[in-house]
Amino acid sequence: MKRLSHIFLSIIFLFVLAPLCFGSEQSVLRSFIDRVCGEGMSGRILIGTDSSIESDGRDVFVISSRDGKPEIVGSGVSAATAGLGWYLNHYVHVNISWNGLTADLRDTVLPLPEIPERRECRAEWRYYLNYCTYSYSCAFWTEERWMKEVDWMALHGINMPLMALGTDVVWRNVLRDLGCDETEISSFIAGPGFQAWWMMGNIEGWGGPLPQGWYDRQERLCRRVLARMRSLGMEPVLPGYCGMLPRSFIGKPGYDASDTGLWAAFPRPAFLQPSSDKFASVADLYYEEQAKIMGRSRFYSMDPFHEGGSVEGTDIPEAYRTILARLRRHNPDAVWVLQGWNENPRREALEALGQGDCIVLDLFSEARPKWRDGYCGHDMIWCMLPNFGGRVGLHGRLSKLLNGWFDAVEAFPETMVGIGAAPEGIETNPVLYDLLFELPWRTGQRPATRPTSAENVATNGNSDCGRDRSCREWLDGYVLARYGTSDPSLIRAWHKIAASALDCPTDQEGTSEPIVCARPGWGLKSVSKWSTAEIYYDVAELRDAAGLFLDAKTQLSGNANYRHDLIDLVRQTLTDSTLFLLRNVETAYRSGNMTAFRSGYESFLGMIKDIDALLSTEPFFHVNGWIESARNVCDERAAATDADRDWMEWNARTLITVWGDRLSARRLHDYSNREWGGMLSSFYLPRWKLFFDAVERGDELPDEDGWYEIENEWTRRRELYPVSSEDALDCAARLFEKYFGGSMTLTASFDVTAISEEVNDYVPYLKQYLAGAGNHSADERLLTGDPAIRKDGGVKSAAGNACGGAASGRVILDIDGDLECGPEGFEFAVRAGALRITGRDRAGVFYGIQHLLRQLPPSVYAREGLSEPVKLPLGVSLDAPENAYRGLMIDVARAFVDAEGLKRQIDLMGMHNLNVLHLHLTDNEGWRIEIKSHPELAEVGGFRGGDSPVGAQYGLWDRRCGGFYTQEQMREIIDYAKFRNITIIPEIDLPGHSQAIARVFPEILCDYALDTSRTAGYDTRGVWCVSREENYRLLDDIISEIAALFPSECIHIGGDEVGMKGWLSCPHCSALMRERGFTDPKQLEDLFMKRVTDLVKSKCKTPVAWWDKDVITDTFTKESLVCAWQDIPACRNAMAKGYRTVFMSAWHLYFDMKQGPHDPGQDWGGLIDCRRVYDLDLGRLGVTDSEKYAVIGYEGAFWAETHLQNNPECPDYLDFMLWPRAAALGAMAWGKKLSTDCFMEYMRTRHYPRLSAMGVAFRLPEPSVNWENGLLTASAETGATILYRKDGGRAKVYDRPLKTAHPERYSFVVRFGSGRSVPVKARQCCDTIAPAFRLSSSLPEDGWKPFSGVEAYRDKAHFSSTPHDGDWIRIDFSNPVKCREIALKTGEAHFASGGFPYGYTEVSYDGKHFHRVGELIDGGVSIFPKRPVRAVRLVCTFTGNSRDLTILQPIRVYPVLTE
Secondary structure (H helix, E strand, O other): OHHHHHHHHHHHHHHHHOOOOOOHHHHHHHHHHHHHHOOOHHHOOEEEEOHHHOEOOEOEEEEEEEOOEEEEEEOOHHHHHHHHHHHHHHHHOOOOEOOEOOOOOOOOOOOOOOOOEEEEOOOOEEEEOOOOHHHHOOOOOOHHHHHHHHHHHHHOOOOEEEOOOOHHHHHHHHHHHOOOOHHHHHHHOOOHHHHHHHHOOOOOOOOOOOOHHHHHHHHHHHHHHHHHHHHOOOOOEEEOOOOEEOHHHOOOOOOOEEEOOEEOOEEOOEEEOOOOHHHHHHHHHHHHHHHHHHOOOOEEEOOOOOOOOOOOOOOHHHHHHHHHHHHHHHOOOOEEEEEEEOOEOOHHHHHHOOOOOEEEEEOOOOOOOOHHHHHHHOEEEEEEOOOOOOOOOOOOEHHHHHHHHHHHHHHOOOOEEEEEEOOOOOOOOHHHHHHHOOHHHOOOOOOOOOOOOHHHOOOOOOOOOOOOOOHHHHHHHHHHHHHOOOOHHHHHHHHHHHOOOOEOOOOOOOOOOOHHHOOOOOOOOOOOOOOOOOOOOOHHHHHHHHHHHHHOOOOOOOOHHHHHHHHHHHHHHHHHHHHHHHHHHHHHHHOOOHHHHHHHHHHHHHHHHHHHHHHOOOHHHEHHHHHHHHHHHHHHOOOOOHHHHHHHHHHHHHHOOOOOOOOOHHHHOOOOOOOOEOHHHHHHHHHHHHHHHHHHHOOOOOOHHHHHHHHHHHHOOOOOOOOOOOOHHHHHHHHHHHHHOOEEEEOOOOEEEEOOHHHOOHHHHHHHHHHOHHHOOOOOOOOOOOOOOOOOOOOOOOOOOOOOOOOOOEEEEEEOOOOOOOOOOEEEEEEOOEEEEEEOOHHHHHHHHHHHHOOOOHHHHHOOOOOOOEEEEOEEEEEOOOOOEEEEEEEOOOOOOOHHHHHHHHHHHHHOOOOEEEEEOEEOOEEOEOOOOOOHHHHHHOEEOOOOOOOOOOOOOOOOEEOOEOHHHHHHHHHHHHHOOOEEEEEEEEOOOOHHHHHHOHHHOOOOOOOOHHHOOOOOOOOOOOOOHHHHHHHHHHHHHHHHHOOOOEEEEEOOOOOOHHHHHOHHHHHHHHHHOOOOOHHHHHHHHHHHHHHHHHOOOEEEEEEOOOOOOOHHHOOOEEEEOOOHHHHHHHHHOOOEEEEOOHHHHEOOEOOOOOOOOEOOOOOOOHHHHHOOOOHHHOOOHHHHOOEEEEEEEEOOOOOOOOOOOOHHHHHHHHOOHHHHHHHHHHOOOOOHHHHHHHHHHHHHHHHHHOOOOOEOOOOEEEEEOOEEEEEOOOOOEEEEEEOOOOOEEOOOOEEOOOHHHEEEEEEEOOEEOOOEOOHHHHOOEOOOEEEEEOOOEOOOOOHHHHHOOOOOEEEOOOOOOOOEEEEEEEEEEOOOEEEEEEOOOOOOOOOOOOEEEEEEOOOOOEEEEEEOEOOEEEEOOOOOEEEEEEEEOOOOOOOOOEEEOOOEEEOOOOO
């Protein structure tokens, strides 16, 4: 039954829901797919039509899938073919372009849409071509080439192409019927290269006469092309009749034919007045003959007075009415298509026509929009005219295309009926056409990812008001479509192309002309008479794009579109440079510097040769293709001769050089200049060489006629030109490197200039590094108003650099909010004489400066300035962080770091791309921030030890130490950090870790009696009472001041390691639990943190909390940022629940952990060195992609328990523990650019010298020391110095093995600048023995950690009381122990907490008599007995350690070494 139901539904869909076309349309579409995609592909791609999907008369296509195949259904044939084009671009990522008009997809996996995609077209008509195109591009096309162009049109949804083929045949027949002889006909009809201007009534006869066989070929081609167009749903625009006749008709009896004057020195054809008696009969004859060959169409193109024809004696309104009437007599439904160009169509003409009589092509809408006047209410088509003369060159107005079409539709929703392209030449800048013909189908923006719900099917792409105006977003998709990859370098390159060459701000006609194609001379401003050679964009921007394009060379070498675009782009960058070079040559000549003149023009000629060499690597860019096409097209007619081929080649050569005869060439020469391989070397280069030779010799230069003779000789040649066998991409890369490679030399004297006022203060900041702190003037004027500096980064200067004209000796700082990178990103553009750092925001500029500094010698970090010039490679790079949060936590509560010390670390953080400083301001051992409403918090709680009520747990028990930050100091620190793009997040650790505040305000604690007998009277409680309402008022005071003081959006409120036993002992908390129905004290913590979270939120701040896996409920973190600090499963738990997570697992990013086996620090999280930090990869740790999404960044944490015992509260130990690990953190969190091995090599060779220049006491890996055969050997990283000491004496440089029988007497250390390792001994010195002993003490044993653990050398032992003065711990060996050292340690293994604060050690050799042999330091001691030992005793001389226990670590006994 299920199978039958499935069949039934399929039948319903086939016949009711999706009635596809059958018969001829189906056959046409299948053949179309096979031609475009490869033979047989119509079996893999389903295509058809269904008129029922049409929407309000609009064309529609739907892309879906059926039977495992993609299916495209159009409301008509044109919509279906447009749908195929959309499918190829947006699904298959194949872009059909002029350099490759078909694609072979037979081996391609065809993607299937997840859901149907429906697209409606807002433009009823999609127009294409210009009369000029028929000459500048299509004059010599074969039938095969024409058919591929029609298929290209269909893929782009074009349904209204101009169809001028066969017009010469129509006119021959008309003139024969009018009694003209063949001579008269031949004198009238122009040659193939010039028929465009003949059809527009500008010239006659030039380029002819046409052989009779040519007419036969044209008629055949016309019929076949028209048939293809119509089969693909196109309504061709046919040339109509508006009065043109041969000039021979002027004065003929019965013909009122006017002389309309000259066009560029060419006599125009005659104009038969529409009011004359003969007009009707000629028009009728024309349309009858045309219908025989072309059939009838809906659209007819006529422009009676094109480009300045005389209208004297013509009643224009009546003429237009008559012209239309004769057209309508033959085709009542015909619509007149008029070109909106110059003064035409005249207003009086438009007023003479009724609604629906005509459509006006607004030809140059993107530059000279005339549609804003509405064309008297007639229908209009918004057209772009991106090319003049078929010239080669990157040019366009991409953003104006995006916006202009939509603006026009909004202004004239009823009469703006279409969109179109009317280029004089094609096969250049395909991106413009791909965008233009997509626009009407983009009436709603396609989502970045495909819709996933069925309800989106109906709305995707159908909103009339929605539109995609994002040029960059469209280009991102274009890159993927054109190259099949979203390569970041190509995306950035296209963004730069769009912002430069494709963003023409003027109304110039076509590309900025290549000066190499100009008729030589000085002071040249253009190549042709109508355009300009001035470059409207920053050439360096386009050069940067070419460099980025080359980055993808290896990956995309086989991609035809990439090869085409790279060659075109490199050609343009080279061509642009010739303009600046020529002007430098002229400057040298006029100044009399003949050496520079000669060198310059030789370079100029060399660049022409190189551009020719590049273009000669690819047939598409070579003149041979143009010449061969002209000759080969003759083979499509019968009995073609060599004379016919020579005549056709003359047409081709003349059109792109002199254009006309001697007189007309004065205006038209080089109008169609072509920067083609072979033509540069054979036509343009000889002209320039002749010019420079004449100038150098002082000879007279050719006049107009002289140049014409030289140029016209080229048109008479019959030859092809050499092509290159060099790989095109290799050639492009070689030439780009030749002209734009190399480097810029940066010196200390470079100006530093801020374009954006927002970064003015970074000017002196950078200058102090470049010039040195001593050479920097604090009141130096900021160069912010220099008019020579363009906003886009270039400097326009005739005397500028030969390859671009960039400013000399300047570092430019700027902000561009549209920079194609994320926040904090920057672009680093090194150009000849100028370096530009452009940030996406202010932070980006700062990080761009750091990027620069990292390329300079270490001396700049010592503020000694740039003593020697530095070469920076030319090019552009873009960088941005992968993670928004790149933090470092410094525990200033346990070990205070003063304001200057904190600023020093902030400096280092900024240099290493870290942007968050998390300050752990409060803990058991100190309160470090002033609270003005409760000043005693810092004044009392900021100190510990001595007479302070805050106990010293980690050292310095007998003296008062510590400090705090006043709010004024903290504001200064905050501002200091802000300048360096560092946000300071304050932490008030709650509800535990609060002994310091509890000693100041003991009332915050729970109300229960505390037994202090085990703590020598010290109250160790440090947890806030949850039930006490006054506590929340106190916290409100504290948090209010913290929120007002710190601009950070976040306040950290702790939440970890809460001792909850006190809550169970508190009658009020117990009552609260009963009242709330709580069964676990962890619920009290949840309640407390929720209350505090609400307080923080009430100050418009975001709470941050430690993620603690031991808390049962976690509702307080739902609106918080969480710091995942525990093991990986706990961290993943936070991520999996969707919390915004800062990853800082103690097993990877706790910087209080040891960096090596002998380093200071803790080890419960393992050894964490620089390599381990950089190598962090969440994926390798098992974190899933969905979990990674929750991670906003990374934070390294330095907890200060171990700080005090290592040179108390001084920066050296902090440096040692943070650096270079924090450097690795910054590099990893920003985004890894190097492998781990390469990064470590970079640190050693490049970064250690920088840290040394700044005086950072960074950690180095310890040396490897070995003792074997009586020799001590040591090794370390390359470049480091190894020092050794014997018996603690003076350090000496280790340079050879040391012979000794006592390796224990030697310690080794590595030094590199200010970096150091810990001292180590030979590995053999670390071996221990385990003699049996018994442990005893005056302190009571704690059963949780009994003595047996120490006695077994397995674990530490706990004593259940704080020590008192006189307490002791004794070790009695079972037998006398011969050894070289015994090491004993009370307290925690790696810091002093929980041990004997002060004391001494005694040794007994007989087990009865003890001798004092050493003082305890940080609770530990090592003794070096001279004979066998029976017992050792540790004696305490201080009461209390601020804890309720005492700890003894396992002892270490080192044997006497023997060889």
